[in-house]
Amino acid sequence: MIPISLKKIASITNGLLYGKNIIIDNISINSKKIISNTLFIALQGNKFDAHIFIEEALQKGCTAIITNRKIISFISYIIVENTTIALGQIATWIRNIVDPKILAITGSCGKTSVKEMTASILKKQHHIIYTTNNENNHIGVPITLLRLKKTDKYGLIELGANNPGEIRYVSKISQPNIALINNIYYAHLKGFKSLLGISKEKSEILSYLKNKSTVIINLDSHHLSQWKKKIQNKKILYFSIEKKKKVISLLLILKFTQTKHLLLCIHHAEK
Known part of the structure; x- marks a missing residue:
């Protein structure tokens, strides 16, 4: 993945950034697969809600979070209307940049x-x-x-x-x-x-x-x-x-x- 700032991600997803603007090197939708400098996206579907795994992602050391609601967090996070759509918007931006x-x-x-x-x-x-x-x-x-x-x-x-x-x-x-x-x-x-x-x-x-x-x-x-x-x-x-x-x-x-x-x-x- 190419590095991208949280400010840029917020712009791409029409989201609101809370916290510091830092550079992200990785994005994950799986709280168990968090590596260095990772943004965790809490996807929500008809039968699941990954927001329940935010605490696990924090424990694993994620650097930032994309969510669809305000959360209590000591790290930066972005609030978007739909986290699944946000995932697609980020992917489209990267596809066009590369x-x-x-x-x-x-x-x-x-x-x-x-x-x-x-x-x-x-x-x-x-x-x-x-x-x-x-x-x-x-x-x-x-x-x-x-x-x-x-x-x-x-x-x-x-x-x-x-x-x-x-x-x-x-x-x-x-x-x-x-x-x-x-x-x-x-x-x-x-x-x-x-x-x-x-x-x-x-x-x-x-x-x-x-x-x-x-x-x-x-x-x-x-x-x-x-x-x-x-x-x-x-x-x-x-x-x-x-x-x-x-x-x-x-x-x-x-x-x-x-x-x-x-x-x-x-x-x-x-x-």
């Missing part, structure tokens, strides 16, 4: 395999960050981006979702330069109701693409017509098993990775 090339991957299946294979290739020649342990949701994606350093050239971000709106949110945070929709199949129907619902949700990865971005699409996916408006004026690359005659060469991906092996990775994952 400005690596971000390849975001989504799809009903195979996305983790493609991400892992791509990461194994890129890290041989470059400093990169990538999502680990399937941390592909509204918490895991910003946590991944917080790890960015000035030396990182690429970021591989896996985007997952169980309910509508989740892909759009993590796409807004990650702002991809390249977006890959691996496939659209029946998955998480409880949240999306239908294959069309899944297709619409996965296409939200296209909502916050950076300028001069590239979209990679599996032609064998369902409901491709739903994506037409979102991919206008974008560089589009296709891959397919069933529609081989329509597939466009993935030359831009070769340029992006500086290796031919990624083509084999994508093809293998689809098999």
Whole structure:
């Protein structure tokens, strides 16, 4: 992570800083994983409230806290309206300051395999960050981006979702330069109701693409017509098993990775 002051964090999150303005080197949402000079963010969800772990974070030696309420503390803290949103706002700021090339991957299946294979290739020649342990949701994606350093050239971000709106949110945070929709199949129907619902949700990865971005699409996916408006004026690359005659060469991906092996990775994952 790049160093950042509490004053800057308060500005990014529209928060109120209480205490001294110090420089933070690490951010954690886990009170058990506090290292030197760490800011602890007390996340609050429908079924949990990490504010109950603030005392533990203090005992572990955290340097500052982000909370959604006033607390009794001998260290600096920032009050924000929503600590989860604040986490995403900080991650977005770091993503834009470091400005690596971000390849975001989504799809009903195979996305983790493609991400892992791509990461194994890129890290041989470059400093990169990538999502680990399937941390592909509204918490895991910003946590991944917080790890960015000035030396990182690429970021591989896996985007997952169980309910509508989740892909759009993590796409807004990650702002991809390249977006890959691996496939659209029946998955998480409880949240999306239908294959069309899944297709619409996965296409939200296209909502916050950076300028001069590239979209990679599996032609064998369902409901491709739903994506037409979102991919206008974008560089589009296709891959397919069933529609081989329509597939466009993935030359831009070769340029992006500086290796031919990624083509084999994508093809293998689809098999």
